[in-house]
Amino acid sequence: MLLQILINGLLKGGLYALMAIGMSLIWGVMDIINIAHGSFIMLGAFVTYWLFTLLGIDPFLSLFFSVGLLFILGYGIQRYLINYVIRASAFITLILAFGIEIFINNLALVAWTADVRKVEVAYGAANFSIGHWVTIPTVRLVAFGLVILISLLFFFILNRTHLGRSIRATSQDLDGARLVGVDVAHTYALTFGLGIGAAGAAGTLWAILFPISPMMGGILTLRSFVVVIIGGLGSMLGPIIGGLALGLTESFGSNWFGSTYSDLIGFTILVLVLIIRPKGILGGTD
Amino acid sequence: MERPCGVILTLAAVFAMILFFGPPDTAAADPTINLGCAISFTGGQSRTGKLYRDSYDMAVEQINKTGGVNVGGKRYQMKIIYYDDKSDPTESSKLVEKLISEDKVNFLLGPYSSGITIPDSIVAQRYRVPMIEGGGASGKIFSRGNKYIFGTLPPAGQYFKSTLDMLETLKPAPKSVAILYSDDKFDVSVAEGTKKLAKGMGLDVVLFEKYSEGATDFTSLLTKIKSKNAQVVLLSGHTEESLNFTQQAKELNVCPKLIAMTVGPSEADFRHSLGKDAEYIYGVASWSTQMNFKGLLFSDTQQFVQQFKAKFDYDPDYHNASGIADVAVYKNAIEKAGSLDPQKVRDAIAATDLNTIYGRVQFSPNGQIKGTSVVLQIQGGEIYQVFPTGTKTPVYPFTCWTDR
Incomplete structure (x- = not known):
């Protein structure tokens, strides 16, 4: 049974990490706390839902569409909305993101109603067993693989490509980056697009595993936020460590103390991390 | 500053007109x-x-x-x-x-x-x-x-009474019950009432656990159900939780002999969303079509x-x-x-x-309706009343997810 709880926690952590990775990127590079992150996950989930329901496109295939569409959306929002206030204090961007969240959620509510929907795929609940006591849900395992893949992809983009160098340059020294000819507005928009694209991927997997509805974003934002704080900013490994830490503590915590306490445990860890390591488990010290 | 004044004046004029002419006449023949x-x-x-x-x-x-x-x-x-x-x-x-x-x-x-x-x-x-x-x-x-x-x-506390009554008629009658409920006021009342009734009937309540309203993850609870070997699972929650619970029970291959839920099974959305995974799940309702x-x-x-x-x-x-x-x-x-x-x-x-x-x-003196609930079950994609009287008989035990 302990092994099963461990696996439950690890797989849940993988999903949390995937949710948080985009938020971490945007936060780390642009210092924007994207409160609307969960709403973008919701949009990704609905892209998958509609492609599957209307056109019969396999949810895993729709990953390309949800990532692509949300990348474009994220690029547009950053370029033509957030860029106007990016030099203002952090509170202004926070309020703007909050506004975007309310707007998206209510637009979705009007367009799709508050109905709870479900992508009904045959393999949604597929699993395989190891011995009598351990059952591994396949989709969650795939999600786990995907988060590692996406993290590696981000790592590659940030460290090995021209775009990545521009992103890191703007985050390290804005004026310096401008001097060497980096188009800052464009770079920021691409970063935001990448972050939101990752939210789209998380949305697709969420839609395969859980029922979806327009108001689901709030709690997802909160979880992503906790994961980013726990893991620490500035490293692609941060959200993974944070996600796994949260997944495991929730899983063991709710086994030992009862399910109502799973949120309490998550937030206790958050407070502890803030006290002991304010920069997160992997965050640097300054 | 002149333009805003103009705008305000125009608005004021519009409001004045509305006030003067009044909204469309609603005071028709009858009060x-x-x-x-x-x-x-x-x-x-x-x-x-x-x-x-x-x-x-x-x-x-x-x-x-x-x-x-x-x-x-x-x-x-x-x-x-x-x-x-x-x-x-x-x-x-x-x-x-x-x-x-x-x-x-x-x-x-x-x-x-x-x-x-x-x-x-x-x-x-x-x-x-x-x-x-x-x-x-x-x-x-x-x-x-x-x-x-x-x-x-x-009354919430009596919600599962008909379901518990039904257990005694099943062969072989199940002995162990797990009661799961959201921390919503209604569900707490249901769970506490059910626990009392179940104990009164000599059933073994092996798990009695609360989860947060809106919870999406039931893997820990399901792992406990499996390890305690609960034969009957009674879930008092909301539609989304019922959906998540069912899907994750299948993911983890947890397969009790009977699953009953307060909210979910009687809703068409629930049955459409889960398809054949919704089969044989029981519901309770104060009314059915x-x-x-x-x-x-x-x-x-x-x-x-x-x-x-x-x-x-x-x-x-x-x-x-x-x-x-x-x-x-x-x-x-x-x-x-x-x-x-x-x-x-x-x-x-x-x-x-x-x-x-x-x-x-x-109404009872406290204001709540006198009445009891009926047991429903999903069979062939439709919901049927199965107890105390019904158009179909209860299917028991539950056919496990992979054997369908």
Whole structure:
């Protein structure tokens, strides 16, 4: 049974990490706390839902569409909305993101109603067993693989490509980056697009595993936020460590103390991390 | 600064015109009885809130079509004034106050969910205006000595009674029960009542655990169910939780002999979303479309079901029927009282003995309807009443996920 709880926690952590990775990127590079992150996950989930329901496109295939569409959306929002206030204090961007969240959620509510929907795929609940006591849900395992893949992809983009160098340059020294000819507005928009694209991927997997509805974003934002704080900013490994830490503590915590306490445990860890390591488990010290 | 002034003047002129000419003339032939209702149009409860609104509207339309309400020989039309409580109890109680003091409504219809009904009912009591509600069943609403609240959902603590009664008729009769419930007020009442009943029947309650309302992850709970080897799982929660629980039970291949849920199985969405994974899951309801009652407003349950489907394009469930009963009770009580005096109408409601498409409505002294629930089961994609009487017999034990 302990092994099963461990696996439950690890797989849940993988999903949390995937949710948080985009938020971490945007936060780390642009210092924007994207409160609307969960709403973008919701949009990704609905892209998958509609492609599957209307056109019969396999949810895993729709990953390309949800990532692509949300990348474009994220690029547009950053370029033509957030860029106007990016030099203002952090509170202004926070309020703007909050506004975007309310707007998206209510637009979705009007367009799709508050109905709870479900992508009904045959393999949604597929699993395989190891011995009598351990059952591994396949989709969650795939999600786990995907988060590692996406993290590696981000790592590659940030460290090995021209775009990545521009992103890191703007985050390290804005004026310096401008001097060497980096188009800052464009770079920021691409970063935001990448972050939101990752939210789209998380949305697709969420839609395969859980029922979806327009108001689901709030709690997802909160979880992503906790994961980013726990893991620490500035490293692609941060959200993974944070996600796994949260997944495991929730899983063991709710086994030992009862399910109502799973949120309490998550937030206790958050407070502890803030006290002991304010920069997160992997965050640097300054 | 001149332009804004111009804009303000134009707006002022428009408002003045509206004030002068007044809104479109509504004071037609008959005077109206206004019912006030703060209910969820948005937020977490908006889905179920809509079920009540549809029913309230349909019942009022039916009353107005068939001659209105006869108060001491004078015909009244009925009308509902709605506000959106955004699924927030504080907001809801403020709106109820507004309905009473500003809109001067005659009577109140309830919101959805026990948690919102409690503060609303306290406002109704303070202003001494009767409230009939169809969406709150927690004992906490009715245990306060409030004389102005009446509810048409049966007592929460008795919800699973029919299911437990059914267990004794199954062969072999299951012995161990797991009770899982959300920390919502209604579900806590259900779970505590169920635990008491189950122990009284000599069943072994191997797991009694609460989870947070809106929880998405049930893997820990399911792992416990498997390790404690619970034969029966009784889940008291909300649609999304029921959906998540079922999907994750399949993911982890947890397969008890019987699964019953308070909310979910009777909703068409639940069955469509889960497809064949929803098969054989049991539900409880105070009402089902397979019942047949003759009643006020509609000639019988079947005629109501048909008319409802034609109008709204979905199958009504017990929420809808309960909502219809609320409005029917008002018509009956107002006519019996022969007055719109809140006190007289309250007394008439308390004395209600009325046949409706929802069944016979009589209230206990605490204001809650006397009645019991029936057991439903999903078989072949449809929901059937299976106990105490039913159109089908219960399928037991549960066929495991992978063997279907």
